[in-house]
Amino acid sequence: MKQKLHLWIEDYLFFPNTLQKIISFLLLPLTFIYMLIILTKRAMAKPIEFGIPIISVGNIIVGGSGKTPVTIKLASKYENACVILRGYGRASKGLYVVSLNGKILEDVKTSGDEAMLLANSLPKATIIVCENRIKAILKAKELGCKIIFLDDGFSKYQISKFNILLRPKDEPTNIFCLPSGGYREPKGFYAQANIELLEGMDFKRVISIKKDANICDLPVKTLLITAISKPKRLLEYLPKDIKMISFPDHYTFTKDDILKIQNEYKNYAFVTTGKDFVKLKEFDMTNLYLMDLDIKIDEKVDFSLMEEYIESFKKGVEND
Structure with missing residues (x-):
């Protein structure tokens, strides 16, 4: 029963049938309120600069679109890298250093599944889970990390960062934001990305x-x-x-x-x-x-903007 329920919900959010479309339209007043809150938060945010390159790998739909494996692919190319994530599904709360320069310090119940997968996949990186991303960034700097990857950090408007947005291979037929549809941010926000990666074209599993x-x-x-x-x-x-x-x-x-x-x-x-x-x-x-x-990742994808962003911090340190 539980399996059928969560599969029904996912169909409703992304590829609804006729009945689900009716429910979606009935919930539109709540969706407009939700969107107003999102737009207000973005308009009022004053991004904080932390003096360290921060790369956000995110999406604007509910659920997975390849954020974690793409983060692993990108972070593996850098020394002294740190990946920060909330740690959904973990039994703990607060800040935990799951792995430090590759040494795993916590178990999967404390870290959550995604953080442990990152820790196992990045044998030289530091992995931090924390609901408060700002607190986690400061901890990463304290630990000597030189570059930070935010797993699912697009909506953290108060953080100055370089935004990579992943776009699904199969676009949802339901174009609305929550709770009428599966978008966490208006679809037009793809334009806010520094780099947009389309699954099936720019990257493949x-x-x-x-x-x-x-x-x-x-x-x-x-x-x-x-x-x-x-x-x-x-x-x-x-x-x-x-x-x-x-x-x-x-x-x-x-x-x-x-x-x-x-x-x-x-x-x-x-x-x-x-x-x-x-x-x-x-x-x-x-x-x-x-x-x-x-x-x-397709070799035609141009990451030069991201590399320029990272290099700008090195130049800043040299000038200091």
Whole structure:
């Protein structure tokens, strides 16, 4: 029932049927209020300059669009990099240094799934989770970081930063902001990006199936287990008739969840995403396969503006 409910909500937000469109229109008065608040916040914000390059990798729709893997791809190219994120789904509150120059200091319950995936994927970087991004930026500077990546930082108008916005391969047919649709910001805000990356053209997802870090094929009888936003998007990378069990985004799996699935799907192998894997591996599932995701950025994408932005801070230090 829960699986059907969150899939229904995601269809409503992005690709609504006739009934869902009617509900969407009925909620438009609330959407106008929401948009007024967003526009007021943006108009009144006075961006703070922190004296360190800050690259925001974000989107303007609800849920995943590749922010974390793109952040990993970009941050891996820089020394003394720090990635800052809120840490959705974590059991903790406040500021935590999840990893320091590659040394992991916290567990996945404290960090949240995305932060732990970042920590595992960036063996030289520092990862910080905090609801207050300004507090986290100051902590990163205190730790000696030289460049900061904000995972999902576009809406942090009070922070002076370089904005990269990711655009989905399949644009939602529902163009409204919350709660009438799946946009967190008006669609016109794509124009506010310093760089806009369109999935399928500017970057592509490359999926490899792995077992114990080795590339392999999936068994015929395999079940997809995931707790990411818009889980149906995973199906294009998997065998046509694969079964799927999905949970709400950032869901914390329990032992009972896994036992129930294993009892219902005996003799099945299981496959999951990197974000889910950091949580599922604690259950010692011997037949668990990983959808290892890499991002391939088209060589024609021009990052010269971003490099100029980063270099401007180095020149500032030299002039001081």
